[in-house]
Amino acid sequence: MAFLSVLTPVFVAVLCVMIGLIFINSRKTDRVPRPETKGGSKVESRPWVDQDLQDDTEITPRDGRSKDDDWADSNEEEDLPHVPYSPPRYPVERMLERSQDFYSVMNQRRSVRFISSEPVPRDVIDNVIRTAGTAPSGAHTEPWTFVVVSDPETKHQIRLIVEEEEEVNYRQRMGDKWVNDLARLRTNWIKEYLDVAPYLLLIFKQTYGILPNGKKKTHYYNEISVSISCGILLAALQNVGLVTVTSTPLNCGPQLRLLLKRPANEKLLMLLPVGYPASDATVPDLKRKPLDDIIVRV
Amino acid sequence: MAFLSVLTPVFVAVLCVMIGLIFINSRKTDRVPRPETKGGSKVESRPWVDQDLQDDTEITPRDGRSKDDDWADSNEEEDLPHVPYSPPRYPVERMLERSQDFYSVMNQRRSVRFISSEPVPRDVIDNVIRTAGTAPSGAHTEPWTFVVVSDPETKHQIRLIVEEEEEVNYRQRMGDKWVNDLARLRTNWIKEYLDVAPYLLLIFKQTYGILPNGKKKTHYYNEISVSISCGILLAALQNVGLVTVTSTPLNCGPQLRLLLKRPANEKLLMLLPVGYPASDATVPDLKRKPLDDIIVRV
Numbered sequence: 001m002a003f004l005s006v007l008t009p010v011f012v013a014v015l016c017v018m019i020g021l022i023f024i025n026s027r028k029t030d031r032v033p034r035p036e037t038k039g040g041s042k043v044e045s046r047p048w049v050d051q052d053l054q055d056d057t058e059i060t061p062r063d064g065r066s067k068d069d070d071w072a073d074s075n076e077e078e079d080l081p082h083v084p085y086s087p088p089r090y091p092v093e094r095m096l097e098r099s100q101d102f103y104s105v106m107n108q109r110r111s112v113r114f115i116s117s118e119p120v121p122r123d124v125i126d127n128v129i130r131t132a133g134t135a136p137s138g139a140h141t142e143p144w145t146f147v148v149v150s151d152p153e154t155k156h157q158i159r160l161i162v163e164e165e166e167e168v169n170y171r172q173r174m175g176d177k178w179v180n181d182l183a184r185l186r187t188n189w190i191k192e193y194l195d196v197a198p199y200l201l202l203i204f205k206q207t208y209g210i211l212p213n214g215k216k217k218t219h220y221y222n223e224i225s226v227s228i229s230c231g232i233l234l235a236a237l238q239n240v241g242l243v244t245v246t247s248t249p250l251n252c253g254p255q256l257r258l259l260l261k262r263p264a265n266e267k268l269l270m271l272l273p274v275g276y277p278a279s280d281a282t283v284p285d286l287k288r289k290p291l292d293d294i295i296v297r298v
Numbered sequence: 299m300a301f302l303s304v305l306t307p308v309f310v311a312v313l314c315v316m317i318g319l320i321f322i323n324s325r326k327t328d329r330v331p332r333p334e335t336k337g338g339s340k341v342e343s344r345p346w347v348d349q350d351l352q353d354d355t356e357i358t359p360r361d362g363r364s365k366d367d368d369w370a371d372s373n374e375e376e377d378l379p380h381v382p383y384s385p386p387r388y389p390v391e392r393m394l395e396r397s398q399d400f401y402s403v404m405n406q407r408r409s410v411r412f413i414s415s416e417p418v419p420r421d422v423i424d425n426v427i428r429t430a431g432t433a434p435s436g437a438h439t440e441p442w443t444f445v446v447v448s449d450p451e452t453k454h455q456i457r458l459i460v461e462e463e464e465e466v467n468y469r470q471r472m473g474d475k476w477v478n479d480l481a482r483l484r485t486n487w488i489k490e491y492l493d494v495a496p497y498l499l500l501i502f503k504q505t506y507g508i509l510p511n512g513k514k515k516t517h518y519y520n521e522i523s524v525s526i527s528c529g530i531l532l533a534a535l536q537n538v539g540l541v542t543v544t545s546t547p548l549n550c551g552p553q554l555r556l557l558l559k560r561p562a563n564e565k566l567l568m569l570l571p572v573g574y575p576a577s578d579a580t581v582p583d584l585k586r587k588p589l590d591d592i593i594v595r596v
Contacts, residue, residue: 071475082580087406088539089574092419095538099425102537106432106530108385121390126589127397133592134404135529136544139479142587149596177369177516181437218475221546224567227522228544231433231529232404239400240393241386246434246526248519260596269522276387282380289440291424294431298447298558 071216105238107288112243114281115197115273124240125199125274131236135229138220143206144229147260150199157259158202159194162271165251166191174250193245197273201244202256203230204266216265226269237274243281244272369514403536405586410541412579413495413571422538423497423572429534433527436518441504442527445558448497455557456500457492460569463549464489472548491543495571499542500554501528502564514563524567535572541579542570
């Protein structure tokens with residue numbers, strides 16, 4: 001007991017450090033509140049307050065506590081004039097027909113992992129990317145970069161990086177269940193299409209922008225914006241008879257960013273091999289949910 | 299000192315609890331590692347290891363430590379047969395033409411905040427949502443619910459919820475910079491279109507699924523998948539001459555989920571008012587980045 005009493009001041013000191021650590025941890029958590037925790041176990045009192053952005057958008061703190069000089073005061077200065085807008089209008093019969101036709105085209109889209117090496121006109125790819133660039137984005141920041149790789153050596157480097165990481169993903173990171181869920185799609189870490197497809201599209205989200213004066217510009221909802229753009233890109237590819245598979249190579253982003261010399265504000269979101277389908281291409285015989293399973297009418 | 303020595307066992311006990319708390323906190327952090335911190339201040343040694351899913355997908359832990367009984371072992375059991383796939387193929391000239399035409403249609407799309415109350419055929423909306431449902435999704439989980447609201451009273455309730463929260467967003471949560479960035483789009487917290495538009499589409503992401511046996515099913519990359527689906531939906535709307543504005547009402551999700559009686563596994567991702575443009579609709583005179591600013595060729 002005498003020995004312990006000598007140690008008491010030490011315990012008190014350690015205790016203070018611990019309390020400090022816990023305090024710091026809890027402040028960190030407060031700064032980036034995540035919405036609802038697993039399984040709806042969230043406290044339900046005023047559940048709508050202080051949700052976060054649902055996105056890893058980098059926002060400058062409003063209270064000015066932190067050194068904020070890297071960030072511009074506003075993304076743009078000018079007040080934009082507003083102009084009349086009257087897009088094409090179709091009679092009801094024609095609308096119905098167009099909606100049905102577009103559905104038919106898009107319903108034929110499948111994720112295809114067997115891609116032909118046959119060349120694809122570059123102008124078509126350019127138009128597809130132009131189309132993806134018409135997507136809306138948070139505060140019109142257009143936070144996307146489309147890297148189009150056709151150089152065989154670079155494609156092969158990408159394949160090596162992706163296969164190395166994907167093997168670790170499949171063997172260690174993803175867990176048996178995820179691997180099982182993918183097994184029926186017959187997908188694994190061997191990605192031959194990365195060498196074979198005439199184009200690899202690597203879609204980067206810009207987590208912030210950089211203004212001409214060097215200041216940073218906030219890119220609101222950049223991940224959601226770039227994903228929406230990818231949806232439009234998939235529609236544009238399908239519209240011209242090209243195929244792809246929408247992949248999100250886990251952990252490969254930083255290596256691929258370095259390989260492609262993209263700046264630090266860009267993060268890889270998706271990698272899409274693009275081409276004609278191989279003549280012997282197959283797809284898993286999946287069905288889509290019927291309309292009544294995805295729509296709720298109120 | 300004698301007094302303190304009596305308290306020593308208490309300090310030791312408190313110390314143990316603190317260590318326990320810190321351990322639990324650090325385990326929580328390990329479970330959901332966030333990628334790169336603000337401004338690229340991330341440690342750069344082996345930067346590609348242990349990135350997370352870039353998404354708030356709920357993944358069951360692989361090591362079986364935690365009580366995991368709510369989750370199914372695999373999303374689906376059956377081994378799917380593979381079938382030949384040969385989508386339509388167009389001659390090069392036709393591909394070019396189609397790619398140009400689709401770009402022209404999509405390039406006319408604008409976010410429109412002035413929507414006519416004129417009715418829109420329900421079948422067209424159904425086809426648009428069918429089309430959105432053709433999007434790819436992580437492991438084909440189709441993690442989306444499209445709530446289509448046409449009931450005037452419900453639309454008004456939605457408006458009240460959104461305007462109340464958006465006013466707080468604009469006045470307090472968003473910060474002057476964000477508000478400035480939006481000012482030039484002439485958008486604020488008054489959302490008349492929520493009453494006026496014939497349809498409000500509320501797009502929910504299902505953060506996990508529920509199997510017929512009641513077990514939970516992992517929805518990989520659900521936010522990215524639903525955003526891609528939204529991109530295809532925007533293309534489908536544009537294709538029939540309807541307009542919308544892609545909004546992400548900050549903090550309104552939980553209230554709107556309760557109003558619409560959606561289950562706990564669904565989170566609001568986007569809210570889109572849909573209709574014909576108002577006859578006097580205007581849009582800010584924005585330009586899009588030219589192709590060379592969004593494409594990188596390698």
